[in-house]
Amino acid sequence: MSHPAPEDQPDDGSPPGEDLDDHAVDEAALDAELAEAEQAQGDLGVSLRALLEPPGDIEQRTADGVDRSLHGRSALSLGMDLLGLGWLTITTILTDDLPPADGVPEGIDDED
Amino acid sequence: MLDRQLSELINEHADAVFRVAYGILHDRGLAEDVVQETMVKAWESLGSFRGDASTRTWVLRIAHNTSISALRRRRDQAMAPEDLPERASSDDPSARADGMANLAAVRHALEGLDEVSRTIVVLREVEGLTYQQIADALEVPVPTVKTRLLRARRTLQAAVDRTEEER
Numbered sequence: 001m002s003h004p005a006p007e008d009q010p011d012d013g014s015p016p017g018e019d020l021d022d023h024a025v026d027e028a029a030l031d032a033e034l035a036e037a038e039q040a041q042g043d044l045g046v047s048l049r050a051l052l053e054p055p056g057d058i059e060q061r062t063a064d065g066v067d068r069s070l071h072g073r074s075a076l077s078l079g080m081d082l083l084g085l086g087w088l089t090i091t092t093i094l095t096d097d098l099p100p101a102d103g104v105p106e107g108i109d110d111e112d
Numbered sequence: 113m114l115d116r117q118l119s120e121l122i123n124e125h126a127d128a129v130f131r132v133a134y135g136i137l138h139d140r141g142l143a144e145d146v147v148q149e150t151m152v153k154a155w156e157s158l159g160s161f162r163g164d165a166s167t168r169t170w171v172l173r174i175a176h177n178t179s180i181s182a183l184r185r186r187r188d189q190a191m192a193p194e195d196l197p198e199r200a201s202s203d204d205p206s207a208r209a210d211g212m213a214n215l216a217a218v219r220h221a222l223e224g225l226d227e228v229s230r231t232i233v234v235l236r237e238v239e240g241l242t243y244q245q246i247a248d249a250l251e252v253p254v255p256t257v258k259t260r261l262l263r264a265r266r267t268l269q270a271a272v273d274r275t276e277e278e279r
Contacts, residue, residue, distance in 0.1 A: 044272060054131065
């Protein structure tokens with residue numbers, strides 16, 4: 001008998017064994033309960049909005065951060081390309097079994 | 113200078129992404145990091161976006177998943193959320209809103225919910241998404257959205273009611 005690996009188990013903070021996805025529930029009854037709860041909740045939405053309010057300049061700060069991130073990646077990518085090119089050049093120079101320029105490997109004579 | 117399309121993406125969705133991230137992480141600094149990460153991911157995968165869902169739903173899905181990843185990274189660092197200092201922020205609404213006595217209660221109750229339920233609450237109560245849009249964003253069935261939302265509302269409302277009774 002196999003047990004699910006820890007990484008396969010839900011990681012949403014729900015208590016083990018609790019069926020949060022109860023599909024057997026009567027959806028019409030659920031809708032009615034939701035509507036009732038919505039009416040009763042009063043200022044909950046207002047409180048949530050106040051609690052989760054983003055900084056006033058979130059767009060500008062995000063734009064600046066994204067700009068830096070994209071430039072950083074671009075510079076890193078260029079650096080890696082240059083490093084790769086440098087490595088290719090070094091290995092090309094140091095490798096002594098390169099074919100000659102005419103493409104015919106050494107030791108093979110043209111008998112014709 | 114950012115691409116115009118990327119700027120539009122940020123201007124349209126940064127607020128909602130922040131609220132989803134902050135709802136999960138309870139740390140404004142980390143939430144801002146998630147906003148940036150989400151925008152970079154969305155921008156880089158914009159070409160593969162098939163348009164099955166709205167752009168908003170798609171971006172909010174990335175935001176939710178990125179927030180969960182950030183939460184796991186934080187857990188991996190073996191630090192409890194309450195041990196993490198909030199990064200200094202000059203416009204922390206919870207600090208401003210002294211008059212809203214129930215804000216702390218709502219925050220505490222929100223922290224007690226699982227991450228999916230927190231996001232459902234934010235997407236429904238603050239962003240005004242439909243149940244179907246929330247289900248699309250989180251890739252869960254609609255009945256799951258409704259069930260969790262109902263439980264979350266009851267939990268949050270109970271916290272608010274308790275605070276008002278204590279006054």
